[in-house]
Amino acid sequence: MNDDSNPLMMLIWILPIILFVFYGQRIQLYVTSGEIKKAIKKLDAFREESRNELIDYIKKNTSFEIDSIKKIDRFLDYFTIMPVDMDPNGIVDKVQHTVRSREDYTREHIKILCPQLSDFELTKVQTLLELASSLQMIHKIVNHMFLTAKKQNNYPLILPLQMILPFVMEQAEAMREAIPAFESGQPVGDGIGPMVVGKMMLNCEKQILSFQTALAKTDFENRQLFLLKAEGPGSTVGRPADALEKIVSENTINAIIMVDAALKMEGEESASVAQGFGAAIGGIGTERFQIEAVATTKNIPVFSIVVKQSVKEAITLMTKEIADKADDTRLQVYEMIKENTKEGQSIVVIGVGNTVGVPQ
Amino acid sequence: MIFSKKKIIIAYTIEKCPECNMQRKRKFAKDDVLFSESSKCPSCDVICMIEKIFGESFEQ
Numbered sequence A: 001m002n003d004d005s006n007p008l009m010m011l012i013w014i015l016p017i018i019l020f021v022f023y024g025q026r027i028q029l030y031v032t033s034g035e036i037k038k039a040i041k042k043l044d045a046f047r048e049e050s051r052n053e054l055i056d057y058i059k060k061n062t063s064f065e066i067d068s069i070k071k072i073d074r075f076l077d078y079f080t081i082m083p084v085d086m087d088p089n090g091i092v093d094k095v096q097h098t099v100r101s102r103e104d105y106t107r108e109h110i111k112i113l114c115p116q117l118s119d120f121e122l123t124k125v126q127t128l129l130e131l132a133s134s135l136q137m138i139h140k141i142v143n144h145m146f147l148t149a150k151k152q153n154n155y156p157l158i159l160p161l162q163m164i165l166p167f168v169m170e171q172a173e174a175m176r177e178a179i180p181a182f183e184s185g186q187p188v189g190d191g192i193g194p195m196v197v198g199k200m201m202l203n204c205e206k207q208i209l210s211f212q213t214a215l216a217k218t219d220f221e222n223r224q225l226f227l228l229k230a231e232g233p234g235s236t237v238g239r240p241a242d243a244l245e246k247i248v249s250e251n252t253i254n255a256i257i258m259v260d261a262a263l264k265m266e267g268e269e270s271a272s273v274a275q276g277f278g279a280a281i282g283g284i285g286t287e288r289f290q291i292e293a294v295a296t297t298k299n300i301p302v303f304s305i306v307v308k309q310s311v312k313e314a315i316t317l318m319t320k321e322i323a324d325k326a327d328d329t330r331l332q333v334y335e336m337i338k339e340n341t342k343e344g345q346s347i348v349v350i351g352v353g354n355t356v357g358v359p360q
Numbered sequence B: 001m002i003f004s005k006k007k008i009i010i011a012y013t014i015e016k017c018p019e020c021n022m023q024r025k026r027k028f029a030k031d032d033v034l035f036s037e038s039s040k041c042p043s044c045d046v047i048c049m050i051e052k053i054f055g056e057s058f059e060q
Helices: A007-061 A066-076 A091-113 A119-152 A155-184 A189-201 A240-250 A286-297 A311-315 A320-324 A326-340
Strands: A206-210 A213-220 A223-230 A255-263 A273-277 A302-309 A346-351 B007-016 B023-027 B037-040 B047-059
Touching (some): A007 A066, A007 A119, A007 A155, A066 A091, A066 A119, A091 A119, A091 A286, A155 A311, A189 A213, A189 A255, A189 A302, A189 A320, A189 A346, A240 A346, A286 A302, A320 A326, A320 B047, B007 B037
Parallel strands (some): A255 A302, A255 A346
Antiparallel strands (some): A206 A213, A273 A302, B007 B023, B007 B047
């Protein structure tokens, strides 16, 4: 009897086939579950770590009451319901109102919770709270998706989670590593825009033009420059669009130049500088919308200079490579002004990004 | 991974003398912020300005 007709050998071949036909998806579910469980455990540790860091920071800087922990936990669970977009008319104003209301509410309640905190410390606590809250939300969502798939014993349901998990983990790890930089008030990669414009503002008279946004006026080769950046060294991005609206309503502006950090594509060199057109500003999109609206109404060209970096580099302590590009970027701003405007004209230069550790 | 080395990031501050442009690298100290006044330049006796703050990663 050769192997082909041996019933035992046939059984050895057929059994796994039957097993995989009927239980293949379930086996895959178990294998994938193991990987996802590890990631969820990591996310849970990040969540806990960020919460403890926040509580420790507040404890170190203020007189702390036991009741404060409950309030912080309540803040961490806060959610934002975005406006209905079935009718998109006026959606940007609604989104802006919702987001700003949340920011104002958080700021006011941190002030109540820690009245001894200076404005500088307050912005740091607000950012740490946002980081802890985001990590909590990421953990909740990933855990929910996993448990739903597990409960239904549904393998296809776990596939999208498996696919997005590496990207989610990259973001979560970046957020966790961002905590020490914000705690110590060190500049982050995203602060390259404020760093460039902040240096241009040195020795100029400054004024606060809109909420947490500083303006300085100066001259450069017979052109008037309006330099804008978030008010440093606190952890804030300011409201440059509001400030731009004010400047444009009172002056004739011939060009807008925005300096910002931009996400690099895979394979692109970190800290490379690129120039382009259009408003270089991230976030939820409301600031960009406002800047584009002002520029379009007044027919002002918008130029941008960006410093490329990864997600992690953007929110963690600025790397040497990025910091070394500040002078080169500033020279490119001056070059761009000379190339695109004439003498006697006015230009707004906006340093976009989080200005933690970067005054003006 | 068992054999992967742990990466640590150390923050540094670069001070620059406005007179002789000499740059000095030191470890980041609490309350350091960019463009603020720092220690005196050893050669010109002028107050230096913080030019850069950045992190460098090392394997442990």
